[in-house]
Amino acid sequence: MNPVNYLYLAALLFTIGATGVLIRRNAIVVFMCIELMLNACNLAFVTFSRMHGNLDGQIIAFFTMVVAAAEVVVGLAIIVSLFRTRHSASVDDASLMKL
């Protein structure tokens, strides 16, 4: 199968993720969309690795997974503490950081 199709898939996943980040208000959904974008990138890395015939992309994909795992831990903790204080998981409610 032509590896370029994987790239199309990756671009599609990334766009879906990005759109989700921009239009959804629920922090959990936004968070999942970010994960989706990360995994789209992983897919692209692995595909490129396959196309170029070296392992760099696969290694980067592992790094990304590690970072994503760390991010999930911190991100979920923030969301939970937000929900506890505000009783809402909407990202628009946390808009105090403005001038």
Added chain:
Amino acid sequence: MSFPLLTATAALPAVGAVATAAVPAARRTAAKWLALLVSLATLALAITVLVRFDPGGARYQLTESHAWIADFGVRYELGVDGIAVALIALTALLIPFIILAGWHDADPLETGSRRWRPTQGFFGLILAVEAMVVISFEATDVFLFYIFFEAMLIPMYFLIGGFGDRAHAQGEAAASTQRSYAAVKFLLYNLVGGLIMLAAVIGLYVVAGNFSLQEIVQARASGSLHMATSTERWLFLGFFFAFAVKAPLWPLHTWLPNAMQESTAPVAVLITAVVDKVGTFAMLRFCLQLFPEASKWATPAILVLSLISIVYGALLAVGQRDIKRLVAYASISHFGFIIMGIFAMTSQGQSGATLYMVNHGISTAALMLVAGFLISRRGSRLIADYGGVQKVAPVLAGTFLIGGLATLSLPGLAPFVSEFLVLVGTFSRYPVIGIIATFGIVLAALYTLVLYQRTMTGPVKPEVSAMPDLRARELVVVAPLIVLLIFLGVYPKPVTDIVNPAVKQTMSDVHKTDPKPSVEAAK
């Protein structure tokens, strides 16, 4: 290795500044005495520099050179020529008077004030400014100079913004607002100038590969360093802009009246008599030496700007209602003369300009400090609030008049010699500009005498009728300045002897010779 005299002259007030600021809160008076002592010791060091300096010797003397930031070719290089020696002596001389004149300016208004040890800070900041000014005069490394040229702004900012005249017509809150406006304006103007200069400094490094003034000048003279005409002009403009803001030259002058008006009289003297001199000094040292061709290229424009400064400053001084603003505009007019002398490119003009820097420092100090004593007595800066002071405080009025006469360059007092040299030097190359500049002497008489007439003569106003005459401390400040004004007016030779060789060098740097008298030329 010999004793690093130049470093010591700059380091002593720096150490003194820290020590003064560290004096415990309760020992205010001790801090004042410490500051005075340090400034006197610095004066002693400056006199040592003056004595050790040999006018007939090498161009830069007492040099020190150490590697500093090796990667960028930045060196800690100090050295003085005659012009720098004269200005270091002036700075070291004026600071004790400034400290003494401001003896009570920073006393806390009430005990238990919330402000943090203002007295110690005030005198510490003055010493810090002295240290930075002195090292700016000494630095022969462009980068080193730049650092202290800019760093000077920090203590000055706090001195202008933090300390003002006691009494204010609109109350303390309004005074505080105006002070911070003046301080911010001062800072922004000078920062903009400084940043443009920084770009030029980096540009110079890119072209020349190091920051050493002497090396660059030598390389240019020997032809090993070629600079494209346009590059030289851009770099020149970058340097000149910063110095013209500091000097200040029309139309970059508007920060000075605000800064001098809002700060206390001693700080105003510090600004105009000491700090601003770095600008004109740097034009002589850096602009002319590093960029001789570009300097000549820019001369006509600069002469016209300085001419505008002279006439415009004097006319605006006539129109002022505030004593300190009047002195500020008079200073702008005088700085016009100094810059005109530098760029007239004649020996008379440049010697006159250097002498003018020294004399203007002394004469403005005399006039402004007496004005400060006057203002502190009545609690108003407005000319209209005074009248008939001569009758109740004759000594104060007399010293004020002498300060004023020095400002209008009365022959016999020091500024006359320098002003005439500048005029002659300009006239011999640019007759029309010289003649128009001569109108400045009429206008100077106008603003000085109008000021004297409105404040000192006429019937005694009831508000000033109980005004005390000069006190002993104030007399100690003013009397030596007046003696100096008379001495240098009658016998300026000690200063000109030091300055002349340096001016000769600068003239040869820019490849200019004085015009010949027409009778001789005809032969």
Added chain:
Amino acid sequence: MENLIALLIAAPLLGAAVLLVGGRRLDRVGHWVGTLLSATSFVFGLILFVDLLGKNAEHRTLIKHLFTWVPVAGFQADVTFRLDQLSMTFVLLITGVGSLIHLYSVGYMEHDERRRRFFGYLNLFLAAMLLLVLADNYLLLYVGWEGVGLASYLLIGFWQHKPSAATAAKKAFLVNRVGDMGLSIAIMLMFTTFGGFAFGPVLSHATEASEGKLTAIGLMLLLAACGKSAQVPLQSWLGDAMEGPTPVSALIHAATMVTAGVYLIVRSGAIFNAAPDAQLAVTVVGAVTLLFGAIVGCAKDDIKKALAGSTMSQIGYMVLAAGLGPIGYVFAIMHLVTHGFFKAGLFLGAGSVMHGMNDEVDMRKYGGLRTYMPVTFITFGLGYLAIIGFPGLSGFFSKDKIIEAAFAKGGTEGWILGGAALLGAAITAFYMTRVMLMTFFGEKRWQPDENGNEPHPHESPRVMTIPMIVLAVGSVFGGAFFSIGDRFLHWLEPVTGHSEGHSPVGAWTVTGATMVCLLIGVGIAWAQYGRKPVPAVAPRGSLLTRAARRDLLQDDFNHVVLVRGGEHLTRSLVYVDHTLVDGVVNGTAAGFGGLSGRLRRLQNGFARSYAVSMFGGAALLVAATLLMRAV
């Protein structure tokens, strides 16, 4: 002997320093210290004079180099003094008349609590004036030139609590500064032309320079002389200068300082001789001023201002003579000296009258004073006869010579200048007779003032009358002494040079015409003020009289054009500086402030809107990269 020249200046300078710095503890002796030091200077002058007389006419120049003043490459100014016949004449006049006036002031200023300071200023004036005439280069002369201006400023404004005095002092200094501008430009021109400004090199090489340069130098020197000597168009300060104490008017504004302009022109004779256009300008200024001053003098009721107009006019004569070149230099100086005697005497007489009349200056409130103050009357009368040129008295000799010289210039110019000088003589006779008649003759016209104090005219004390008597003796015999055997001519000739002109009219014809003019002037004055009683309130007068009372409208002109115009200019400049120059900068600052205020709204705190800008930015970058690659 040369060292004495420096001491000549040092004595009054020391006096000034001691009296001004010494403070109140010197109040009781200060006036005598000042007088003594002034007299010391006079004695030094006499010793030097005797020494000069003992030498050959060619060797009567003493040079004393004191020290190098301003040494800058190519620009050498020295403190060097030159004593020759010309400066010697001035030294004797200044110290002699100066000492007499010091003595007079001891009495005149007796009740002034600031008398010590007054004498300090007087001594300062003497020192500066001596420096002016003894300097060997123009720059040093300039120091003295401004020094006398400063002393004049301090003394006119001596009664500073009077706003009029303070204003008059300021005006005098400012108008003089305009003249000083001329002097400094002249020195600069000399420097660029001759490479220096010492008398020797400049004057001996004068002929080598181009005539254009010399004319420019000459005109600038003339401007300087106009300022100091109150010549048209810079004459307006002299009338107001009468606000100062009367001894000051006598010494500074009649006998010595105001004649400095004449000294300058005569001293620079070599330059003027080679610049005929400049000379012509000098004569025109002199002729115009001598008529101007005389006309103003006719209309004033204030005795001092009438005398001030007269001073202006008499100096006009001197300037006219100085402009005639070698035919007139000697006579300019001779008239200057005799004028120093009689005008100082007249002013001291006026001071004595005021002293006895509670400081009243309006002549319409005098009248018949000859019986109350006989000594003043006689000395003033002798001065009067001298100034109108009564045969045998000083003014007769010196003025007659100037009129002759004016005719001797030849051509149409000669006729015009000579005619002006003759007309001036007639007007002089008129206004001086008017002063004399209104003051000393007729009915007494004084009345009690608003406090009910009626003046009790009385003769002044001995200390004041003695100087008046000495000056009166000088006014009577001075001219004859100088003229018989042409003593003065032979004395000055080596310095100034002299040539006899070719007068189209005989000397006796001129003398006769002068006498006729004199008689006409006296006759008209007698008809108006002698035969009829003088009204105590000034009549409205003709248009000319009213204009002359206002100094021929010059002050009005100055006020409207210079003062008002200047005020508008400075006010609008202050406005421009605030709104335009400062406004540009403040506007830039405000612009940045406004911009950042707008940009701030982008920071709305919504995480999603930040994300949009991030994606937008990323997309832009990608697009830009692609675009760059495509190009």
